[in-house]
Amino acid sequence: MSDATIEVLDLRKRFGRTLAVDGLSFRVEPGTVTGFVGPNGAGKSTTMRALLGLDAPDEGAALIGGRPYHALRTPLLEVGALLDAAALHPARRGRDHLRWLAHSHGLPAGRVDEVLQQVGMETAARRRAGGYSLGMRQRLGLAAALLGDPPVLLLDEPVNGLDPEGIQWMRTLLRTLAAEGRAVLVSSHLMSELEDTADHLVVIGRGRLIADTAVSDLLAAASGDRVRLRTDARTQAMELLTAQGATVAVTGRDTLTVTGLQARRIVELLNAADVPFAEVGAHRATLEEAYMELTRDAVEFTASAGIDEVAS
Numbered sequence: 001m002s003d004a005t006i007e008v009l010d011l012r013k014r015f016g017r018t019l020a021v022d023g024l025s026f027r028v029e030p031g032t033v034t035g036f037v038g039p040n041g042a043g044k045s046t047t048m049r050a051l052l053g054l055d056a057p058d059e060g061a062a063l064i065g066g067r068p069y070h071a072l073r074t075p076l077l078e079v080g081a082l083l084d085a086a087a088l089h090p091a092r093r094g095r096d097h098l099r100w101l102a103h104s105h106g107l108p109a110g111r112v113d114e115v116l117q118q119v120g121m122e123t124a125a126r127r128r129a130g131g132y133s134l135g136m137r138q139r140l141g142l143a144a145a146l147l148g149d150p151p152v153l154l155l156d157e158p159v160n161g162l163d164p165e166g167i168q169w170m171r172t173l174l175r176t177l178a179a180e181g182r183a184v185l186v187s188s189h190l191m192s193e194l195e196d197t198a199d200h201l202v203v204i205g206r207g208r209l210i211a212d213t214a215v216s217d218l219l220a221a222a223s224g225d226r227v228r229l230r231t232d233a234r235t236q237a238m239e240l241l242t243a244q245g246a247t248v249a250v251t252g253r254d255t256l257t258v259t260g261l262q263a264r265r266i267v268e269l270l271n272a273a274d275v276p277f278a279e280v281g282a283h284r285a286t287l288e289e290a291y292m293e294l295t296r297d298a299v300e301f302t303a304s305a306g307i308d309e310v311a312s
């Protein structure tokens with residue numbers, strides 16, 4: 001899949017007084033699932049809409065396989081997109097919708113059944129769309145995105161409306177699609193949704209790039225030199241370790257997170273003072289924690305801007 005790239009180059013987009021995207025640049029490589037994350041209003045949808053030719057950039061470029069969307073000769077075969085859950089006429093059957101889409105792009109009708117099977121909608125798609133749940137409409141939207149077997153996929157909040165089993169299914173599918181060599185960009189405002197799915201993350205806030213990083217690097221950086229200590233004698237342990245210069249935070253009913261002392265030294269100190277403990281080990285940050293650290297400033301800005309607006 002040679003044209004499997006997504007490039008955003010110094011993209012700027014303004015809506016009236018709102019600068020939705022402010023000089024954003026990043027690139028999505030083939031064969032990866034890249035999570036596109038940021039707080040509400042960060043500019044994710046606007047960036048995806050620019051990539052799909054739905055919002056014209058004020059400056060910069062948004063390219064699929066090196067070209068702007070309007071220059072793609074066969075868009076359905078070059079990029080698949082899921083922006084909103086499919087809005088279908090309630091009397092229309094999902095399968096008929098896809099057959100029409102396939103026909104209008106010169107794709108064989110047999111392709112419809114292939115993609116319906118891929119998204120687990122073979123039976124449901126024969127029913128009228130009026131009875132579809134949000135999750136079913138998401139699956140149908142994904143089937144439409146896959147119809148042209150495109151090398152690039154742009155999915156805006158694809159797990160929206162899916163139950164836990166559906167979320168697991170979506171994760172596996174996204175990983176499979178990337179393993180086939182596609183560039184997959186998946187937006188979410190919930191970092192936990194991207195755990196175990198994304199290889200790479202593009203984090204934005206206020207329309208600007210906050211981080212463009214491998215998930216593994218981000219987790220390593222966020223984990224820092226913190227040590228996780230499990231003990232029933234929390235108070236005793238806290239007193240002992242803070243007296244030795246450590247910073248200690250209570251992070252669970254029987255868990256402390258310690259900064260400023262190595263795990264080995266902590267064990268020595270606890271043993272010497274006869275403080276019982278169950279476990280001492282490196283603290284492994286979750287993706288959610290890493291994300292909260294990265295986006296704290298962006299969220300605070302948004303919150304205070306909101307308050308100013310209300311006050312004035």
Ligand SMILES: Nc1ncnc2c1ncn2[C@@H]1O[C@H](COP(=O)(O)OP(=O)(O)OP(=O)(O)O)[C@@H](O)[C@H]1O
Nearest residue numbers: 015018020038039040041042043044045046047189
């Ligand atoms: N068509 C529009 N007209 C006016 N303002 C818009 C328009 N589209 C987006 N905006 C504004 O641009 C900013 C970025 O919005 P965008 O929808 O791109 O963010 P997002 O990161 O996708 O957020 P969410 O997670 O809430 O979907 C917001 O302040 C939004 O209100």
